[in-house]
Amino acid sequence: MTAGKSYVPFIDRLTGAGLAVTPLAGVASMPGIGVASDDWGRLGREAQACGWRWVAGWGEDLGAEIRINTCFEQGGAYLLARTTVARIRPVLPSHVPYYPGADRPERHTQDMFGVAFSDHPDVRRWTRHQAWKNSDYPLRRDFPVAGHPPAATAADSQYKFLAAHGSGVYEIPVGPVHAGIIEPGHFRFQAVGETVLNLEAHLGYTHKGIEKIAEGRDAAGLALLAGRISGDATVAHTWAACMAMERAAGIEPPPRAVWLRALMCERERVANHLGDIGAITNDVGFAFGFYQFGRLRETWQRASMAAFGHRFMMDCILPGGVGPDLAPPFIAAMRDEAAALRRQLGKLMPILYDSPSLTNRLLGTGILTPEQAAALGCMGYVGRASGLDFDVRRHAPYPPYDQLPVKTVLHHTGDVNTRVRVRHEEIIAALELIEALLAGLPAGPIRTDWQAPVAECEGIGLVEGWRGEILTYVCFDGDGRIARCFPRDPSWTTWPALEVLIHNNIVPDFPVCNKSVNGSYSGQDL
Structure with missing residues (x-):
């Protein structure tokens, strides 16, 4: 996987902006950099200014620390950025002010690892719903696979959907259980007459671990x-x-x-x-x-x-290759x-x-x-x-x-x-x-x-x-x-x-x- 011509100038820009950047050669089969946790938000700002696309973000439990990863892309060149925060007080600047698409992935990391994004505009639960206590973080290593299931999980009725107010504004809840056989998802509409003013989705009902x-x-x-x-x-x-x-x-x-x-x-x-x-x-x-x-x-x-x-074609691709071959008659x-x-x-x-x-x-x-x-x-x-x-x-x-x-x-x-x-x-x-x-x-x-x-x-x-x-x-x-x-x-x-x-x-x-x-x-x- 090539780094592309945009990689080096971006690193130069980061160092010129005062960020301490550590090259991580060959990490995860693509170029990588490490930055201090205090600089994580500035990294997002500079990446956005340089036209990098925010691809994905995820966390890892390293024991005493939680490692946060973000992948960026520009012109086919991918770059992995990393930082770590202490497990006892995992607080990190958010990328959402520069990348709106980072909203729900960061909330997922918040729910699963307990990392707080200090300037995130939305701190509501996303993945967790009411399945775990506020102190439970399922993707930490010490959390058991089966969790600590209660006799019955409380309904997620306290989720605070965004609301619109004014003359003639009304609300339509749809789901999470639908009339068809599709999977569950809740959609909350605010409308005037037939015109939709706002829609907010709440997913996570099919969380599988x-x-x-x-x-x-x-x-x-x-x-x-x-x-x-x-x-x-x-x-x-x-x-x-x-x-x-x-x-x-x-x-x-x-x-x-x-x-x-x-x-x-x-x-x-x-x-x-x-x-x-x-x-x-x-x-x-x-x-x-x-x-x-x-x-x-x-x-x-x-x-x-x-x-x-x-x-x-489920289970046809295997590590190292494929399972079934294609017989000659099927080619024609x-x-x-x-x-x-x-x-x-x-x-x-x-x-x-x-x-x-x-x-x-x-x-x-x-x-x-x-x-x-x-x-x-x-x-x-x-x-x-x-x-x-x-x-x-x-x-x-x-x-x-x-x-x-x-x-x-x-x-x-x-x-x-x-x-x-x-x-x-x-x-x-x-x-x-x-x-x-x-x-x-x-x-x-x-x-x-x-x-x-x-x-x-x-x-x-x-x-x-x-x-x-x-x-x-x-x-x-x-x-x-x-x-x-x-x-x-x-x-x-x-x-x-x-x-x-x-x-x-x-x-x-x-x-x-x-x-x-x-x-x-x-x-x-x-």
């Missing part, structure tokens, strides 16, 4: 767990976790294995985009689109089942399948684009401006529909994408219609990649034997999943088992976007705005 139960697992066990962070992104999350572990262990998967990983990841991208296009049209009563795209997605997933043994079948899907889309998408009743509901609805998207660090189709040109496969290419052309899909309007169009164009681009992967699939083995790394070896995996950039950090202990794992799903950045883009839309447009973003509850609720 992923970070905690990752500790102590071997590499194979972590791969299985990663595949269950968010089921619709099982391929991308497992790939990111395996990439992080392989970088920590210094293992290179065979070329055929990484090409098969990419083939699975592109198939996952196509399946989910097909499902989303159908679901978006269904949310405005256009049942034709729902049926047709549901049919295409089902056919596509059945083909994945035939080729790889699982509709979602997948080529034909890609050509057939391209023809189907060529007939179906003009129907959607030319339908007045559909476009009337999608055009100009749920606009996320480029400035808003950049402030929140939105990635994937949400960011690219609002003019943010970033794709890990192009800007920080990893094998096999460093050998393949990845087409740019970029729009600037930022409404629901544009997010549909981005999905459509990304399907077409993915089909071209699938055809290239099938044509160039190398021969050879599909797995390298796993060798556990030495203690404190770290790695970071970065994969362009179908929702966007996935980052996974791992650190090994002395027994070759996981000491710490942190997976960052793109939904951490896109859920806040929903709260912004719904402003001044009508309440009945919330479902289609929500589906056009399609954040993963499970991916955010670690």
Whole structure:
């Protein structure tokens, strides 16, 4: 992973501003720096001023100290920044004044490690709800995996949602239990008539303890767990976790294995985009689109089942490579399948684009401006529909994408219609990649034997999943088992976007705005 030309000038700027910067060469498979805890806020200010994107933040319990990590990115160059705070009084300046997207990740760190961010604008619980006492911090090493569960967890009825006041303002609570089979999330609206003044989401109801139960697992066990962070992104999350572990262990998967990983990841991208296009049209009563795209997605997933043994290709990626190989008959079948899907889309998408009743509901609805998207660090189709040109496969290419052309899909309007169009164009681009992967699939083995790394070896995996950039950090202990794992799903950045883009839309447009973003509850609720 290259540091890029922007790394050294940024360090020079930090030292020129009076920050004591310690280079951390080779930390977690990317360039790293350490700064004093008192300078943590100034680091955020300088990074924002220099145009670095805030990617992710997470904590680690080192015993007497809590280590705080933040990953930044600029032009495909990634930089890991670190500081430590004393466990007995863990107080740190916040990055939220410079990066609004750091809000909920810092609150997660607050809840899980007990770190107080002194100038954070919002100190409410985020992940904790009422499951633990105020003095309990589940990601500290001395907190048991099972916790100290009470006979019954109190309802989280005291969460102080933001409120709007004035003549005609009323409030609408939605969830956390919904009418459908979707996962739980609470949405609190303030509206006048049908116009939404404010929306605030409260998530965390599907908190699974992923970070905690990752500790102590071997590499194979972590791969299985990663595949269950968010089921619709099982391929991308497992790939990111395996990439992080392989970088920590210094293992290179065979070329055929990484090409098969990419083939699975592109198939996952196509399946989910097909499902989303159908679901978006269904949310405005256009049942034709729902049926047709549901049919295409089902056919596509059945083909994945035939080729790889699982509709979602779950547990197909393993540390050091992949499990199932691709038999020769499926290569020709997948080529034909890609050509057939391209023809189907060529007939179906003009129907959607030319339908007045559909476009009337999608055009100009749920606009996320480029400035808003950049402030929140939105990635994937949400960011690219609002003019943010970033794709890990192009800007920080990893094998096999460093050998393949990845087409740019970029729009600037930022409404629901544009997010549909981005999905459509990304399907077409993915089909071209699938055809290239099938044509160039190398021969050879599909797995390298796993060798556990030495203690404190770290790695970071970065994969362009179908929702966007996935980052996974791992650190090994002395027994070759996981000491710490942190997976960052793109939904951490896109859920806040929903709260912004719904402003001044009508309440009945919330479902289609929500589906056009399609954040993963499970991916955010670690």
